[in-house]
Amino acid sequence: MEPIGLKNKKKMRNILFIVFFILVLLTIRIGYLQFFKGKELQTLAYEQQVQERAVNAKRGTIYDATGKYILAVSSTAYTVSVNPTNIKQEDKEKVTKALCNIFELDYETVLKKVKKRSSIETIVKQIEKDKADELRQWLINNNITTGVNIDEDSKRYYPYRNLASQVIGFCGGDNQGLDGVEAKYDDILSGKAGSISKATDAVGKDIGTDGENYEPATDGESLILSIDMTIQSIAEKYLEEACIDNKCTDGGNIVIMNPKNGNILAMATYPSYNLNEPYTINNEELLANWDNIEQAEKTKSLQAMWRNKAISDTYEPGSVFKLITASSALEEGITDTDNEGEFCCTGSITVANARIKCWRYYRPHGSESLRQALMNSCNPVFIGLGQKLGVDTYFKYLNKFGLLNKTGVKLPGEANSIFIKQEKAGPVELATISFGQRFEITPIQLVTAVSSIANGGTLITPRIVTSTINPTTGEVTELPVEKKGEVISKETSEKVLSMMESVVAERNWKKC
Numbered sequence: 001m002e003p004i005g006l007k008n009k010k011k012m013r014n015i016l017f018i019v020f021f022i023l024v025l026l027t028i029r030i031g032y033l034q035f036f037k038g039k040e041l042q043t044l045a046y047e048q049q050v051q052e053r054a055v056n057a058k059r060g061t062i063y064d065a066t067g068k069y070i071l072a073v074s075s076t077a078y079t080v081s082v083n084p085t086n087i088k089q090e091d092k093e094k095v096t097k098a099l100c101n102i103f104e105l106d107y108e109t110v111l112k113k114v115k116k117r118s119s120i121e122t123i124v125k126q127i128e129k130d131k132a133d134e135l136r137q138w139l140i141n142n143n144i145t146t147g148v149n150i151d152e153d154s155k156r157y158y159p160y161r162n163l164a165s166q167v168i169g170f171c172g173g174d175n176q177g178l179d180g181v182e183a184k185y186d187d188i189l190s191g192k193a194g195s196i197s198k199a200t201d202a203v204g205k206d207i208g209t210d211g212e213n214y215e216p217a218t219d220g221e222s223l224i225l226s227i228d229m230t231i232q233s234i235a236e237k238y239l240e241e242a243c244i245d246n247k248c249t250d251g252g253n254i255v256i257m258n259p260k261n262g263n264i265l266a267m268a269t270y271p272s273y274n275l276n277e278p279y280t281i282n283n284e285e286l287l288a289n290w291d292n293i294e295q296a297e298k299t300k301s302l303q304a305m306w307r308n309k310a311i312s313d314t315y316e317p318g319s320v321f322k323l324i325t326a327s328s329a330l331e332e333g334i335t336d337t338d339n340e341g342e343f344c345c346t347g348s349i350t351v352a353n354a355r356i357k358c359w360r361y362y363r364p365h366g367s368e369s370l371r372q373a374l375m376n377s378c379n380p381v382f383i384g385l386g387q388k389l390g391v392d393t394y395f396k397y398l399n400k401f402g403l404l405n406k407t408g409v410k411l412p413g414e415a416n417s418i419f420i421k422q423e424k425a426g427p428v429e430l431a432t433i434s435f436g437q438r439f440e441i442t443p444i445q446l447v448t449a450v451s452s453i454a455n456g457g458t459l460i461t462p463r464i465v466t467s468t469i470n471p472t473t474g475e476v477t478e479l480p481v482e483k484k485g486e487v488i489s490k491e492t493s494e495k496v497l498s499m500m501e502s503v504v505a506e507r508n509w510k511k512c
């Protein structure tokens with residue numbers, strides 16, 4: 001035998017060195033995978049082996065005050081998703097074509113999803129049953145058993161279309177409330193989604209029911225609104241007529257409230273829109289030209305259409321505000337309803353060198369009691385009462401009537417009033433406020449303030465939702481009426497109500 005020569009020894013050492021070098025490289029690689037990429041790879045493996053899909057909760061129904069009319073309801077719809085790794089390479093284009101044909105989708109967009117290296121991709125949401133059935137049949141015909149999921153979902157439907165649209169609001173593609181009651185009560189209506197998670201082997205095949213975990217969804221609660229379908233319909237009908245007859249280019253609104261409990265029986269905004277198509281503009285001129293309008297302009301027009309004018313728009317109330325001045329003055333004991341000749345209208349009144357006219361300056365009202373002044377809507381009388389009250393007392397009543405704060409009605413987008421600051425209000429500002437001019441309030445603020453006169457003197461938070469219904473037990477939970485406090489005494493309230501009746505029931509004026 002030939003001894004290992006020097007040449008061979010050298011060769012062996014070289015081989016050993018190479019093996020050692022490879023081992024070092026491998027160790028570094030393992031270390032890198034373990035310490036630097038470990039988390040990422042683990043997630044990838046989990047995503048390949050466990051697929052989780054949401055089980056949507058059924059959104060609660062919205063009823064009108066009588067409980068007879070359904071204003072918003074969720075009907076069954078379907079969501080189609082794919083698990084790209086579970087679709088065979090040779091089937092990917094075929095599946096994409098079928099999805100695009102059935103749901104009228106863009107081929108490139110869908111193909112990208114079907115080829116993506118992810119565990120789940122949503123293809124289309126809120127589709128009707130017939131379309132879902134069509135896809136199901138295609139999958140059977142083409143013997144595709146994995147990778148395409150058809151899951152039950154729901155779609156919001158508003159049976160009365162435009163009715164109370166700005167109050168009810170609408171939902172987005174994930175059934176999330178985006179406006180109105182749908183948005184404000186989203187937590188209560190939406191419930192809690194459940195899930196199906198499924199473990200599969202490395203190539204995405206099911207590994208049996210052991211790997212399946214089903215967590216049921218908790219359905220949302222239903223709501224009963226204070227809105228009465230019949231009263232709302234009547235209010236909307238007459239509002240539309242009035243807006244058209246009077247050419248109100250900026251639309252209009254009506255609020256009807258039960259003063260005893262703050263229930264809003266009707267809240268109408270004109271023009272309304274179809275809740276089933278909230279992104280279709282309700283203006284024919286804009287609609288005809290829609291494709292040529294800039295996105296920012298489109299958004300602005302849609303937001304204006306969705307706007308609940310009764311709570312989001314401010315306006316100058318005018319003479320109806322004399323009720324607030326009269327109530328405050330009666331409560332402070334500086335006047336009474338029927339003191340004959342207590343006031344005298346000469347057609348105008350001078351306040352800090354400014355002459356403020358009565359609306360009937362050309363034929364002054366003459367001698368009046370408070371009742372007669374209210375019936376005549378005589379400006380100088382209420383300016384005089386404002387002066388007697390003074391800025392501080394007057395603002396105390398504005399605050400008590402809730403006119404310096406939002407009412408707190410549970411709807412999105414409530415605006416606040418715009419008054420001059422108390423410390424900046426001089427005699428002229430006080431004079432104009434006293435008969436309802438040069439400040440702005442929302443319709444809901446005025447209705448709430450006047451309701452406190454009508455109910456015996458208590459300020460109540462207006463409300464839109466009166467009760468909730470448990471989806472499982474059907475149990476109805478009444479929501480509490482929120483009383484904010486006494487504004488005026490019962491006695492004052494009765495006096496003002498009696499005068500309000502006279503305004504519509506009698507006509508009266510005398511000369512001084």
Ligand SMILES: [Zn+2]
Nearest residue numbers: 345358365378
């Ligand atoms: Zn007058």
